[in-house]
Amino acid sequence: MSKADDRKKSTEDDLFVQKAREMFEDSVDSLDGQAQSRLNRSRQAALAELDSGTVSLGRWTQWAPAVGAAAVAVVAIVVLNGNPQEDPIAMPDASQAAGDFELLIAEDSFDMLEDLEFYSWLDIDALEAGESGTGADVG
């Protein structure tokens, strides 16, 4: 095949491709409204997919403070209501503490403090009597 033939074939190929392109573009431009509408919806769906990464991260992060507060509350409940037998530092019973407080503020207790010397003598006397008694029992 001569160069002239090559050039002619190449030109004819180019014309053919050009016509094919024009035909195709015509068919594209003639797409009906229904097809274009559906394409538009597809495009929006794709763009929503692009957003979803940011949105999902935002949704997750906006719950972070609430999740943190809930975690702190759970830890606090576990610590305060833990098993007393496993806790080396036993928390005082609330009713017992109230009883102790009542004992402290009772009027009798102040009387006892005023007669402290008398009660001290009673204790010493009782100890001495006990020691002599015990020795006699044992011996």
Added chain:
Amino acid sequence: MVSPLSAEATSIAVSSTRKSHTGDGTLQREQELGRFLAEVEKRALRIAEISIRDRDEAHDLVQNAMIKLARKYSDRGTDEWTPLFYRILQNGVRDWHRRQAVRNRVMVWTGRSKDEDGNYDPVAAAPDPGGRTPDEQLQNREAMLALEIAVRELPARQKEAFMLRTFEGLDVRGTAAAMGCSEGSVKTHFSRAVHSLRETLGEHWQ
């Protein structure tokens, strides 16, 4: 010497600029992607439709390609989007043909003929051209229909090369990227496709 106050102010300014760029960048990327998809979607639909002869299925393939591009490759350079998009679409077309081949085998095995499902009417499905006389419309429809039929008869790789080069207007490099082959292969497939189509369509088409 930079005072601590001015350094802090600069830091805040840089930080706010970065934040602004990040937000603007996301919005800008979304707008760019929207423009890109709007630009290619109609041609992509027609290319898929010519490949698989079913507009509904073609719509699904185009939508899948759009979503995959947005999900996986939106952070790529905009100049990469066209070959990536068409590569996804072509992969979808190939998968569709594989599924159809399996389906047809099952149909034959179960006794159903191909014709029962091959009820595609290209003339009825052909688009309605606007702004031309009825004669011109008819001529264009017939010409395009003949071209579509001839293109469908091409081997798969020649068909891809011809449609991407001619219909989508990709250059050799972009077509090679979309097809996942060398530029030399694209040239060969395209040349053979044009030669074959000209022979099939004859002189009267040109």
